[in-house]
Amino acid sequence: MSANRLDLKAAHSTDEVQGISSSLPNEQPKSRSRRNTMSDGERERILVEQSLQSAADPDEFDPSALPPAPASTVLGSFFNMSNAIVGAGLIGLPFAFKEAGLFSGAILLLLLAYVTDWTLRLLAYATKLSGRNSYQELVCFCFGRVGFHAISIFQFIFAFGGMCAFNVIIGDTFPHVVRSLFPAIANSPVLMTLTSRQAFIIFITLFISFPLSLYRDMSKLAKTSALALLAMSVIVIAVVIEAPKVTPDQRGSSEGKWDFIRPDIFQAIGVMSFAFVCHHNSFMIFSSLKKPTLNRYSRVIHLSTTLSAAVCLLLASVGYLNFTDKTRGNILNNFPDNNLLINIARFCFGFNMITTFPMETFVAREVVEGYVAYYGNHGPKDSTKAGEGGVYYPLDTVVHAEHHMTDLHLNDTPTTDASYSSTSTVNAHESQGDWAAHDTVGSPVAPFSLVRHVVVTAVMTLVTLVIALSVCDLGIVIELTGGISATALAFILPAGCHLKLSSGPRFTWSKLPLWALVVFGMCVLVLSPALTITRYMNLDPSEKQVC
Numbered sequence: 387m388s389a390n391r392l393d394l395k396a397a398h399s400t401d402e403v404q405g406i407s408s409s410l411p412n413e414q415p416k417s418r419s420r421r422n423t424m425s426d427g428e429r430e431r432i433l434v435e436q437s438l439q440s441a442a443d444p445d446e447f448d449p450s451a452l453p454p455a456p457a458s459t460v461l462g463s464f465f466n467m468s469n470a471i472v473g474a475g476l477i478g479l480p481f482a483f484k485e486a487g488l489f490s491g492a493i494l495l496l497l498l499a500y501v502t503d504w505t506l507r508l509l510a511y512a513t514k515l516s517g518r519n520s521y522q523e524l525v526c527f528c529f530g531r532v533g534f535h536a537i538s539i540f541q542f543i544f545a546f547g548g549m550c551a552f553n554v555i556i557g558d559t560f561p562h563v564v565r566s567l568f569p570a571i572a573n574s575p576v577l578m579t580l581t582s583r584q585a586f587i588i589f590i591t592l593f594i595s596f597p598l599s600l601y602r603d604m605s606k607l608a609k610t611s612a613l614a615l616l617a618m619s620v621i622v623i624a625v626v627i628e629a630p631k632v633t634p635d636q637r638g639s640s641e642g643k644w645d646f647i648r649p650d651i652f653q654a655i656g657v658m659s660f661a662f663v664c665h666h667n668s669f670m671i672f673s674s675l676k677k678p679t680l681n682r683y684s685r686v687i688h689l690s691t692t693l694s695a696a697v698c699l700l701l702a703s704v705g706y707l708n709f710t711d712k713t714r715g716n717i718l719n720n721f722p723d724n725n726l727l728i729n730i731a732r733f734c735f736g737f738n739m740i741t742t743f744p745m746e747t748f749v750a751r752e753v754v755e756g757y758v759a760y761y762g763n764h765g766p767k768d769s770t771k772a773g774e775g776g777v778y779y780p781l782d783t784v785v786h787a788e789h790h791m792t793d794l795h796l797n798d799t800p801t802t803d804a805s806y807s808s809t810s811t812v813n814a815h816e817s818q819g820d821w822a823a824h825d826t827v828g829s830p831v832a833p834f835s836l837v838r839h840v841v842v843t844a845v846m847t848l849v850t851l852v853i854a855l856s857v858c859d860l861g862i863v864i865e866l867t868g869g870i871s872a873t874a875l876a877f878i879l880p881a882g883c884h885l886k887l888s889s890g891p892r893f894t895w896s897k898l899p900l901w902a903l904v905v906f907g908m909c910v911l912v913l914s915p916a917l918t919i920t921r922y923m924n925l926d927p928s929e930k931q932v933c
Contacts, residue, residue, distance in 0.1 A: 459676060460685055466671050467664065467690035469615040471502070472697060474551060474739065475661030476618055477717050478864045479698050480705025482661075484713040486654035488706060490647040492699060495658055499695035501903065502662045505880035506687045508900075509665060510672055510680055512883045519673060521666050522756075525879055528886040534760070538753045540874040541666060545749035546846065547867025552739040552746065553854030554863055556590050557583040558716050559736030562723045587854050594740055596847045599747040600840065614742065617734035622701050624731035625717060629708040636720065638710030650921070653865045656914035660868030661698065663876040666749070715861025747846060754842050759832030859931045862922055869914025877907030 483491035509524070518524040522541075525533040564571070564581050571577040579585060642648075672683050705717045714720050718735070721728040857863060881903040888897065 460682055463671050463675055463683075463686045464689045465615065466674070467668070467686055468693055469618075470664035470667045470671070471662055471690060471694040472618045473614070473661065473664075474548070474555065474742070475657065475864060475868070476698060476701060477555075477621060477735070478657050478715055478860060479661055479702035480709065480713045480717045481715045481861050481864075482654040482657040483702045483706035484711065485648060485650035485657070487645040487648040487651070488643070488703070490651055491654060491702065491706070494651070494655060495699055495702065496695060498655070498658050498662055499691050499698075502664075502876060503687050503691040505876055505903070506665060506668050506691075507680070507684055508880045508884045509668055510683050510687075512880070512887055513669065513672065514680065515887045520669050521875075521879075524669075524883055528883045534756075536874070537879065538756055540871045540879070542750050542753040544663070544666075544867060544871035544875060545746040545753070546850065547660075547863060547871065548746040549743055549750065549846065549850040550853045550857075551860060551863045551867065552743045553587055553591060553595075553850055554858065554860045555716065555739045556736050557587040557854060557858065558719055558860065559732040559739075560586045560590070562718075563729045563733045563736070566723050566726075566729050583858065584855055587851065590740060591847060591851045591854075595743045595747075596844070598741075598744040599843050599847060601744060601748075602834075602839070613734075614738045617731075617738040618697075620734045621718070621731045622697055624727045625701055626704050628721060628725055628728055629704050632708060632721065636712075636722070637708060638712035640710065643707070643710050650917070652910060652913045653869070653918050653921070655910050656865045656867075656869030656873065656918070657861070658868070659872035659876055659910070660864045662694070663868075663872040665875050665880065715859050715864065747843060750846055751839070751842055754846075755832055755838075758838065762832060862918060865918040866915050869910060869918060873907045873910045873914070877903050878911070881907070 479495070482495075485491075486494055509521070512524055512528075513519065516524055516527045518527050522534075522537050525537040527533075529536065561581055561583050571581055671686070672678055675682055675686070701717070705720075706713055709717075709720045712720065718728060718732055723729075853863075881900045885892065885897060885900050885904075893901070
C-alpha cells in the first residue's frame with residue numbers, strides 16, 4: 387500500500403472521528419443542496435456503481451464520489467429515536483409492574499431509562515474512538531472473534547424473539563377487531579374457526595409477512611416508522627382513557643396492589659429491557675444527523691429517553707393500577723372485544739406488527755448470512771455492508787486500527803459529558819484482538835444465493851409461526867427475549883466496548899460504573915430467563931393461558 391494512500395486514509399479517518407467535514411466552507415452549500423435534492427433511487431444507483439467499480443479496481447475507488455446519506459435535524463432524529471425506543475415492548479410494561487411491584491417497577495423503569503440514555507452515549511463515543519459505523523463492526527473491533535459471535539448470537543435472539551412476539555400480537559389483535567365489527571360471526575362455527583387466533587396468525591404469516599420478508603431491501607418498509615409511532619400514541623391514549631372505565635369484574639384484586647417489591651422483579655427487568663433496547667438502531671440515527679457531533683446526538687438521546695420514560699411510566703402505571711393481578715402480558719387483552727377505542731388501538735398495533743416483522747427477519751437473516759460466510763471460508767472482509775446480498779463497500783477511507791489509530795485524541799470533538807474525560811486514546815492493537823493478526827476488520831462477506839435466501843427466510847418464518855401458535859402468553863416471550871438478548875445489547879456490550887477502548891488501567895474508580903453495569907447485565911442475563919422458565923414450568927394449569 388502506497389504512502390499516499392496511507393496519508394489519505396489517516397486524514398479521512400481523523401475527520402471521521404472528529405465529526406468534521408473535509409469539505410471547504412464554500413463547498414458546503416453545494417453539498418447540502420445535493421443532499422436535499424438527490425432521490426433514494428439515484429443514491430442507490432451511484433452506490434452500486436461505486437461498489438462494482440471498486441470490486442473491479444480497488445485503486446480507482448473514490449470515496450468522495452459517494453453520495454451523502456439523507457440527513458436529519460435534531461427534531462427528526464428525536465422522533466426516530468423515540469420510535470425506536472417506544473416499540474412493541476410498550477404494551478408489556480403494565481405486566482412488568484405486576485411482576486416488580488408498583489414502586490419498584492417505577493424506580494426500575496426510570497433507572498433503565500437513565501441507563502439507556504447513558505449507554506447510547508457510550509456507544510456514540512466508542513464509535514468516534516474506533517471509527518466503526520455499526521454495532522457489529524464496533525463489537526468485532528473491540529473483541530475480535532469472540533465479539534463477532536457474541537453480537538451475532540444476541541442480535542439473532544433479539545430479532546427472532548421479536549418475530550415470535552409480533553406473531554403473538556397479531557393473534558391477539560385482529561380476531562378481536564373482526565369479531566367486534568361482525569358480531570354475527572359468533573353464531574357460525576365455521577366463521578369462528580376462520581377468524582380464530584390460529585387462523586389469523588397462519589394467514590398473515592404465510593401470505594403477508596413471509597412475502598414481505600423476502601425483500602432484500604428494507605428501505606421501503608422502514609418508511610412505515612411514522613405509522614408505528616402513531617400506533618404507539620393511539621395505544622397509550624386508549625389505555626389511559628379506557629382502563630378506568632372497565633367494570634369491577636374486569637379489575638384485579640386490590641390486595642397487594644401497593645406492594646413496594648415483588649419476587650418476580652428480575653423478570654420485570656427483562657420485559658423493560660425489551661421495551662427500551664434500541665442500541666442496534668442508534669448508529670443509523672447518529673450518522674443521519676446533519677452535524678453528527680456528540681453534543682447534538684446527546685440532545686437527541688436526552689429528549690428521546692425522557693419522553694419515552696414519561697410515556698412508558700404513564701401507560702404502565704395506569705394499566706397496572708386498574709388490572710393489578712389480572713394484568714396480562716399484552717395489556718390490550720385485558721379489555722373486552724366491544725371496546726371501540728381499544729379495537730382501533732388493536733388494529734393500528736397489529737398492522738404495525740405486520741410491517742415490522744420483515745425488518746426483524748432481515749436482521750436475523752443477516753446474522754445467518756454472516757455465519758455462512760464465516761464458516762464458508764469467505765472470511766471477514768475489510769468492508770462496510772450497504773445492503774444484503776453481498777454488496778459491500780470497501781473501507782479504503784477507514785484506516786486499520788492496528789497500524790494507524792493509536793494515540794488518537796478527540797479533543798476537537800464537542801462533548802459536555804464529564805464521564806468521557808477519562809477516555810481519550812484507543813488501545814488499538816489490544817482492541818483488534820486475534821483478528822488483528824489477519825489484518826481484518828468488519829463483517830464476513832458471502833456471495834448472495836437466492837436459494838439460501840428463500841430457505842433461511844422460510845425456515846425462520848415457519849419456526850416463529852409454530853411458536854406463536856403454541857404460546858399465547860406474550861409476557862413469557864418478552865421476558866425471555868429481553869432477559870437473554872436485550873440486557874446484553876443494552877447493558878453489557880456498550881459498557882464492555884467502552885472499557886476496551888479506554889486508556890489506562892482497566893480497574894479504576896472512574897470506571898467503576900462501567901464494571902457495575904457489566905455485572906448488573908450479566909446477573910439479569912442469567913437470572914431473568916432462568917426464573918422465567920422455572921416459574922412457567924411450575925405454574926398451575928388453571929393459571930396458564932390456553933391458545
